Amino acid sequence: MVSTTPLVVLGEVRTCLLPTAGALGRAEARELLTLMPGRAVRWRERPGTLAISPTIAVGVDCDLPMGEHAARIVGTVATRVTLVGGRVLQSSARARVVRAAERRRQPWSHYISQKGVTEVISRISDREVAEIALAEGYLADSGRPGALDMASISERLLAHIRADARLDQSPPMQASATRLRWIARIGRRAGQTVTLRVDDDTTRSLRLTVREESDLDAAQRFCEDVAVHDWLLTVMAAAFEEADRFGASSRERLDILAPLLQHMTGLWMPGAHTPSTLRALWKELQNEPGFSRQWSTLTDRLRDNVSVAMLDALRHKAFDTEW
Template identity: 70%
Template sequence: MAVPLVMLGEVRTCLLPSAAALTRAEAGELLALMPGCAVRWRERPGKLAISPTVAVGVDCNLPLGEQVAHVVGTVATSIVLAGGRVLQSSASTRVVRASEKRRQTWSHYVSQKGVTEVISRIPERATAGIALAEGYLTGPVGGDILDLASISERLLSRIRADVGLDHDPPVRARTTRLRWTARIGGTAGPTAELHLDDDSVRSIRLIVRAESDLDAAQRFCEDLAAHDWLLTVLADALDEADRFPSHSRERMNTLAPALEHLTGLWMPGGHTPAELRALWKELQTEPGFSRQWTTLVARLRDNIAVATLAALRHKVFDSDSQSEPVSH
C-alpha cells in the first residue's frame, strides 16, 4: 500500500448514559460491535475499553483547494470507553494515492480497513497532503463530501441507545467533537496545533515522523478529546450552578455529582502511546490543560464548600425564625 498522503479523523465524546460506571464485563458487552472480536481492555493507569474496528464503505469527494479529490474506500470506526464513564466514537481513514486511476471491485477496498484511495488526478504527495488536511478541516461540507461527523454520530447514537443502559447519568453534559488530521513529516514531527473552533468543536493538526506513528496519532486524539471534554463539562457545571442561589438544593445538585464522578478521570497522556506522549508537554504549556483543570477543580470544591455553609446558615436562620415566641 502507498504511503498515506494524510490521515483524517473525528472523535465525538460524551457522558455514558448510565448512573454507574461500567465494569469490565459490562463494557465488554456494550462494545462488542462484531461477534467473535474481543474488546481491548486496559486497567492501568485507568480503565480503558476499546471496541473492535468496524469498516464503513465510502465513495465520495474530499476538498482539495478549489477542486475536489474523488476517493473510494473505507472509514475505520470504533468505540472507546474511558473510566467506565466517558464514551467516545472514533472515525478515521488514511488517504492514499490509488495505484490505478479507475474504480476497483469492493473486495479490494474492504480488504484495506480504514483506507481511502484517491482515484482522481492530484498534486505530488507533500502538496496534496497539506491541501487535503486543510480541505477537510476548513473546506465545504455536505453534498458528496466525506462526512466523518455523520459516520461517527451514527455509531455513537447506536451505543447510547443500548437497552442495557439505564439512561440516568449523574451529570448533565454536552457532546464535544474533535476533528483531526495527521501528516508524515519525517524529522519535523511530532507536533500538534490545536484550535477551539466553537463551544463544542475543536480541530487539531498533527505532524508525525513515520507512518508507524499514525495509529498512535489516533489514540492521542482520543485521549486529548476525553480530557478536553472533561474541562468543558466542569466549566459548564460551574456556569450552570451560578444560575442558582448559593444555599439552593439545585446548586449543590449540579456541583456535587461533577466532583464525585468526573474529577478522578483526569490523567492526561495516560493512554497516549509513548511515541507521541511528548505532545502533552506542549499542551501543558499552551493552552495549559492541567493548569486549567486544577483551577476548575479548586473552584468546584470552593463552590461546594460555600454552598454547604450557606445551606447550613439558611437552615439555622429558618429554624430560629420558627422558634421565636409570638408577642401579645
C-alpha cells in the same frame, strides 16, 4: 511505483457522557462494546479503566475537498468505540488517504481488505501540496454535497451505543457532547507537533505531525485521549456557567456542581492512555492552551463552591433545629 505512504490521516472523535446512572465495570463494558461477535473488547485497568471496541469498517465513495477542487476517494473508514473510566463514551473514525495504484475504481473486495484506507483515484501531482490541500479541505468542513462525512459516520455509531437497552438513560448529570476533527501527517525532519483550535462551543480541530509512518498508528489513540480531556474541561466550564445563575449557597447550585466533584474529577489523567511514541506531545498542550492549568483552576473552584454550599446548608439546618 506508487507509494503506499499515506498522504494524510483524517479522523473524527465524538465524546459524551454515557447515559446510565453508574460507571460500567469490565464485564458490562465488554457487553456494550462488542460490535462484532467473536471479536474481543480490549481492556486496560490502570491507571484508569479504558475499554476499546473491535474496529469495524464503513465503505465510502465520495469527494474530499482540495480548495476549489476535490479529489475522489474510495475505500473504508475504520470506526470504533471507547469507554473511559466507565463513564465517558467516544465514537472514533479514521481514514488513511493514499494514492491509488490505478486511476480507476476497483471491486469492493479490494477496498474491504484494507480497513481504514481510502484511495485517491483522481490525478494528484505534487505530493506535499496534495497533503496540505487534503488536510485543510477536510478541516474546512464546508458541508459540500457528496463530500466525505466523518461526522455522520461517528455520530451514527455513537447514537447506536447510546440507545442500547442495557443503559438506563439516567446519567448522574447533564452534559453536552463534543466533536474533535483531526488530521495527521508525517513530518520527518520537522519532528512531532500538535496544535488544537477551538472552533465553537462544541467543535475542535487538531493538527498533528509525527516523525515516521509507524507513528500514525498511535495518532487515533492520542486524539481520543485529547478529546476526553477537552470534553472534561468543556463540561466543567459549562456547569459553572449554568450554576452562576443561582446563588452561592443555593440548592440548585449544589445540585449542578456536586455530581462533577463526585463523578468527573477522578478522570483527569492527561497522557495516561496515550501511546509512548506520542506522549511527549502532551507537553505542548500543557503549555498552550494549558490543559492541566485550566483543570486545576476549575477543580479548585469546584471544591470551594461545593464546600461553601454544604456549610451554608448545615448552618441553616442547625438554625432550623434550634427554632
